[in-house]
Amino acid sequence: MATRAEFLGRIRAEVRRAPGLFPATPAPRPERPAEAAQAVRRQMTDRWPGALERFQEEFALVSGVFHRVGTMEDVPSVIRDIARQKDARGVTSWDPGQLGIDLRPSLEAEGLSLVAAPVHGDNDARARYREAAAAAQIGVTGADFALAETGTLILMSGPGRPRTTSLLPETHVAIFGKSRLLETLEQVGVILEALHAEPESARRGAVVNFITGPSRTADIELTLTRGVHGPKEVHAIFVDSL
Numbered sequence: 001m002a003t004r005a006e007f008l009g010r011i012r013a014e015v016r017r018a019p020g021l022f023p024a025t026p027a028p029r030p031e032r033p034a035e036a037a038q039a040v041r042r043q044m045t046d047r048w049p050g051a052l053e054r055f056q057e058e059f060a061l062v063s064g065v066f067h068r069v070g071t072m073e074d075v076p077s078v079i080r081d082i083a084r085q086k087d088a089r090g091v092t093s094w095d096p097g098q099l100g101i102d103l104r105p106s107l108e109a110e111g112l113s114l115v116a117a118p119v120h121g122d123n124d125a126r127a128r129y130r131e132a133a134a135a136a137q138i139g140v141t142g143a144d145f146a147l148a149e150t151g152t153l154i155l156m157s158g159p160g161r162p163r164t165t166s167l168l169p170e171t172h173v174a175i176f177g178k179s180r181l182l183e184t185l186e187q188v189g190v191i192l193e194a195l196h197a198e199p200e201s202a203r204r205g206a207v208v209n210f211i212t213g214p215s216r217t218a219d220i221e222l223t224l225t226r227g228v229h230g231p232k233e234v235h236a237i238f239v240d241s242l
Contacts, residue, residue: 163209
C-alpha cells in the first residue's frame, strides 16, 4: 500500500505532465460594488441583443430548450405546450409575486394542477410544498441572471422562491427578460458582490444556484444519465417586454 507521501507524489507528477492552459488568478473585488454594478448594467443596456444570441447558442449546446415570447401573458401557453408534450399534470412554481405572473387560472383551465411556493409559512407549509415539488413534473421559476458565455441560469433563493422548484421536478422552466442578461462570469461576480454588500439587502445570505443545462451524472464506466440529481430538461422562456 502506498504511503501518503507516495500517493501525493504521484498526483504532483501527473499534474506536472498536464499543466493548466493559463494560471488561475482571482478577479479583484470592486472597491465600490454598487458603482461597479451600475456600470455593468449600463453596458448591458445596449449589448443585451448580442448577449441573448450568445445565450441561445450556449444554452442549446448544453441541451437547453429556448423559447421567446412577446409578453408575460404569452408564457402560460408555452408551459401548457411543454406539459402536453410531457403528458404532465402537476406544476409547481415560485410565488406569483416573485414570478411576476399568476399561472393558476390559465393552467387550471387546461386541467393542470399548480402549487405555488409559500412566501411566509411554518415548517409544515414548507414541507408540504417540498412534497408537491417532488411529485410535480414541471417546476417554473424566474431567473435572476442569464449568463451568456455558458448558457447558465442563475437563481437566488428566498421567501417564495425555494430551490426545490428548480431541483425536484423532472422539467425546469425559467422565465427572464433582457434586464437579466449578463455576458461574462466576471460581470456576475460584480453584480453579486454589490447585492451582498448592501446591509439591508433581502438577498444577503441567499443560496445562489448556477444551472447549466439538465442534470448529468456519469458512473465509473462514463455512462451518462440525466436527471439523477436534478431535472432531466431545462427550458428558458425569454420575454421581450420584461
